[in-house]
Amino acid sequence: MYIKTMAEYAANGETPEVLFWVGCAGSFDQRAQKITKAFATILDKVGVQFAILGKEESCTGDPARRAGNEFIFQMMAQNNIQLLNMYGVKKIVTACPHCFNTLKNEYPDLGGNYEVIHHTTFLQSLIDEGKIKLQGGGTFKGKKITYHDSCYLGRANDIYEAPRKVLEILDAELIEMKRCRSKGLCCGAGGAQMFKEEEKGTIRINADRGKEAVDTGATVIASNCPFCMTMLTDGVKESGKEDDVKVLDIAEMIAQSMA
Amino acid sequence: MRIVQELLFVILFAAAVYLFSKKVRQIRRNILLGRDKDLNDHPDLRWKNVFLLAFGQKKMFRNPLVAILHFFVYAGFLIVNIEILEIILDGILGQHRLFVPVLGSLYPVLVGAFEVLAALVLAGCAIFFVRRNILKLKRFISKDLDGWPRSDANYILITEIVLMVLFLTMNAADQALQARGVEHYAVTGNLLVSGLFTPLFSGFSDGTLVLIERGCWWLHIVGILCFLNYLPYSKHLHIILAFPNAYYASLEPKGEMENMPAVQQEVQLMLQPELAANAPASDTMPKFGAKDVFDLTWKNLLDAYSCTECGRCSAACPANITGKLLSPRKIMMDTRDRLEEVGRNITANGTFTDDSKTLLRDYIKEEELRACTTCNACVQECPVSISPLDIILQLRRHLVMEESNAPAEWTGMFSNIENNMAPWKFSMDDRDKWAMEING
Numbered sequence: 001m002y003i004k005t006m007a008e009y010a011a012n013g014e015t016p017e018v019l020f021w022v023g024c025a026g027s028f029d030q031r032a033q034k035i036t037k038a039f040a041t042i043l044d045k046v047g048v049q050f051a052i053l054g055k056e057e058s059c060t061g062d063p064a065r066r067a068g069n070e071f072i073f074q075m076m077a078q079n080n081i082q083l084l085n086m087y088g089v090k091k092i093v094t095a096c097p098h099c100f101n102t103l104k105n106e107y108p109d110l111g112g113n114y115e116v117i118h119h120t121t122f123l124q125s126l127i128d129e130g131k132i133k134l135q136g137g138g139t140f141k142g143k144k145i146t147y148h149d150s151c152y153l154g155r156a157n158d159i160y161e162a163p164r165k166v167l168e169i170l171d172a173e174l175i176e177m178k179r180c181r182s183k184g185l186c187c188g189a190g191g192a193q194m195f196k197e198e199e200k201g202t203i204r205i206n207a208d209r210g211k212e213a214v215d216t217g218a219t220v221i222a223s224n225c226p227f228c229m230t231m232l233t234d235g236v237k238e239s240g241k242e243d244d245v246k247v248l249d250i251a252e253m254i255a256q257s258m259a
Numbered sequence: 260m261r262i263v264q265e266l267l268f269v270i271l272f273a274a275a276v277y278l279f280s281k282k283v284r285q286i287r288r289n290i291l292l293g294r295d296k297d298l299n300d301h302p303d304l305r306w307k308n309v310f311l312l313a314f315g316q317k318k319m320f321r322n323p324l325v326a327i328l329h330f331f332v333y334a335g336f337l338i339v340n341i342e343i344l345e346i347i348l349d350g351i352l353g354q355h356r357l358f359v360p361v362l363g364s365l366y367p368v369l370v371g372a373f374e375v376l377a378a379l380v381l382a383g384c385a386i387f388f389v390r391r392n393i394l395k396l397k398r399f400i401s402k403d404l405d406g407w408p409r410s411d412a413n414y415i416l417i418t419e420i421v422l423m424v425l426f427l428t429m430n431a432a433d434q435a436l437q438a439r440g441v442e443h444y445a446v447t448g449n450l451l452v453s454g455l456f457t458p459l460f461s462g463f464s465d466g467t468l469v470l471i472e473r474g475c476w477w478l479h480i481v482g483i484l485c486f487l488n489y490l491p492y493s494k495h496l497h498i499i500l501a502f503p504n505a506y507y508a509s510l511e512p513k514g515e516m517e518n519m520p521a522v523q524q525e526v527q528l529m530l531q532p533e534l535a536a537n538a539p540a541s542d543t544m545p546k547f548g549a550k551d552v553f554d555l556t557w558k559n560l561l562d563a564y565s566c567t568e569c570g571r572c573s574a575a576c577p578a579n580i581t582g583k584l585l586s587p588r589k590i591m592m593d594t595r596d597r598l599e600e601v602g603r604n605i606t607a608n609g610t611f612t613d614d615s616k617t618l619l620r621d622y623i624k625e626e627e628l629r630a631c632t633t634c635n636a637c638v639q640e641c642p643v644s645i646s647p648l649d650i651i652l653q654l655r656r657h658l659v660m661e662e663s664n665a666p667a668e669w670t671g672m673f674s675n676i677e678n679n680m681a682p683w684k685f686s687m688d689d690r691d692k693w694a695m696e697i698n699g
Contacts, residue, residue: 001697001698002697002698003691003694003697003698005691022690022691022693024681024682024683026693027681027685027689027690027691027692027693028681028683028685028689028690029683033693036693037693037696037697040694040697052691052694054690054691054694055687055688055690055691057680057690058680058681059676059680059681059682061676063672063676063682064672064673064676064682065516066516066633066652066655067655067659067665067669067672067673068548068652068655068656068657068658068659068660068665069659069660069665069673070519070522070547070656070660071522071525071526071660072673072676072677074519074522074523074525074526074527075526075529075530075677076676076680078523078526078527078530079530082530101512101514101515104512105511105512105514105515106515106516106518109518109523110518110523151632151633151634151635151636152514155513155514155634155635155636155638155639156512156513156514156515156635157512157513157514158512182639183321183575183636183639184636185577185580185636186577186632186634186636188577188632189632190632190633190634191631191632191633191634192669192672193632194682195668195669195671195672195682196629196666196668196669196672197666197668198583198630199578199583199584199585199626199629199630200582200583200584200626201578201581201582201583201630202581202582203581203582204581205577205578205580205581205632208577208580208581
């Protein structure tokens with residue numbers, strides 16, 4: 001497998017079908033890199049022609065904007081839009097709900113209009129088209145899985161069913177937490193909280209959520225966001241269950257189960 | 260004697276309407292102190308929200324049992340008000356049950372239905388009173404409500420219970436008088452709920468019965484006129500403002516943060532200086548974010564007056580659940596309190612005279628703002644389409660852009676994004692390291 005950049009495509013006078021927007025977490029965070037690799041592997045296996053921006057990609061500006069720094073957001077956004085428009089990008093897929101939300105909802109006001117798809121929705125359409133086939137039984141067959149709704153995919157953009165549909169083909173037992181879908185509990189990282197200490201309270205948000213997930217008795221917590229991944233992994237550790245309960249991104253679960 | 264009563268009624272009624280409309284104008288003036296924002300697009304979608312959220316109480320049904328009780332109180336309140344039309348006309352014209360000859364046999368059916376609703380309102384309010392004061396549900400014992408807000412809630416419930424009891428007692432006494440053929444008391448036939456209690460009045464003399472009936476009639480209508488004037492000072496104003504608030508609810512995806520065209524333009528000129536020649540010059544320094552109620556939009560201020568302090572937002576807020584200082588309900592209560600203070604200042608002085616106070620810090624602390632994860636749970640939960648998050652984000656913008664006031668870690672994050680194009684201090688060259696590992 002060879003992952004091409006937009007620049008390489010452009011040099012050959014070609015445009016790929018879809019741009020894979022990796023995001024900062026997916027690029028630099030060691031754990032999230034595994035999600036990035038898993039998703040790229042799936043795209044490659046099913047024959048989706050895709051490119052990344054590589055070194056040309058920048059932060060979408062999401063954490064800066066939500067922390068209140070509109071200047072930095074605008075600088076990132078306008079630079080990114082210039083680049084995307086220069087390459088004539090039409091369709092973007094990303095494994096980060098924060099990038100997804102910003103690219104989809106906030107870039108149009110600044111002149112960036114693209115079809116933006118979160119990777120779980122993209123995976124669902126690949127499944128619907130029959131392009132993703134699982135190996136006999138699948139790695140997760142019969143296992144208990146609980147799914148954590150990320151705020152930026154769920155409440156922010158009303159996407160609740162696509163990730164669950166993807167999990168269905170794994171033939172696992174999906175157990176819902178009490179706080180799920182539009183009542184889901186945040187992992188604690190959104191709104192730039194990822195980048196600072198939590199304010200003083202009685203318990204950390206990720207510890208509360210981690211415990212709730214562990215208490216379902218599931219052995220796998222499925223997530224769709226690199227930030228939720230970090231927070232939930234820490235949360236599970238805090239409840240002392242890191243040996244029994246794994247936090248996995250939906251893309252990783254599909255990649256592991258594919259034929 | 261009759262003419263005295265009519266005159267008294269007309270004076271009371273006119274005074275109540277005058278006082279109410281005066282206060283309403285003040286509230287309207289206060290709301291319009293907010294920043295302008297055009298929310299008149301897509302009227303079809305907006306009306307749909309009014310029907311689903313305000314009339315249909317869609318969000319309330321996230322908790323079906325409470326929703327049904329609230330629906331009784333709500334439907335009862337709306338429909339029993341039709342009965343008040345007859346009471347007002349009777350009062351002005353010195354008549355008794357003006358609609359009996361008009362509606363004929365339909366009259367007892369209609370009033371009977373109102374009585375059933377009145378009984379449901381009574382039951383609903385009684386259960387709500389118990390939930391607040393005896394069962395002490397978590398969202399009602401919160402310190403957000405200490406003092407006036409808790410009393411306010413109880414006054415509303417008690418008033419509604421008393422008004423319904425007066426209404427039913429009046430009808431029961433009325434039927435006893437009808438049965439005796441007392442002059443002036445038109446025969447309505449048996450009324451569904453109050454009819455059950457009429458036998459209790461059999462031992463009273465005609466005079467006592469008239470006294471009870473008239474007493475209840477006057478207390479009921481005067482109570483309603485007083486309650487009308489209590490509304491604008493109370494969280495109960497939501498019964499009116501829920502409707503416009505649903506109409507003006509945001510139609511954008513919840514994750515979308517409002518753009519700042521002023522900053523957009525400035526950054527654009529920075530990135531493309533060649534555009535500067537054609538850029539319109541501006542003399543005034545734009546303000547970034549919100550420090551006080553004037554900097555918020557009029558929708559934020561309408562939100563504040565629409566909040567009924569139910570606390571569903573705070574009960575769902577991850578920061579609040581885990582013991583942080585942030586409570587979205589308190590954000591809304593603070594905004595209203597500050598706006599009322601500003602309003603009183605304007606009423607007293609003609610224009611706003613600096614009182615060296617601001618919404619930020621005098622009401623809402625930095626620590627509260629810092630705890631928000633922007634998860635949108637508060638926005639999702641609010642039955643009347645309030646967004647505490649919108650206010651939080653505007654106050655954060657003020658802190659960061661006007662005061663350069665951010666926790667050290669955020670300042671580091673900002674400079675990392677600015678210099679390394681990522682919130683972490685990694686080299687830009689390593690951004691595709693993972694791909695290089697795959698490509699080999």
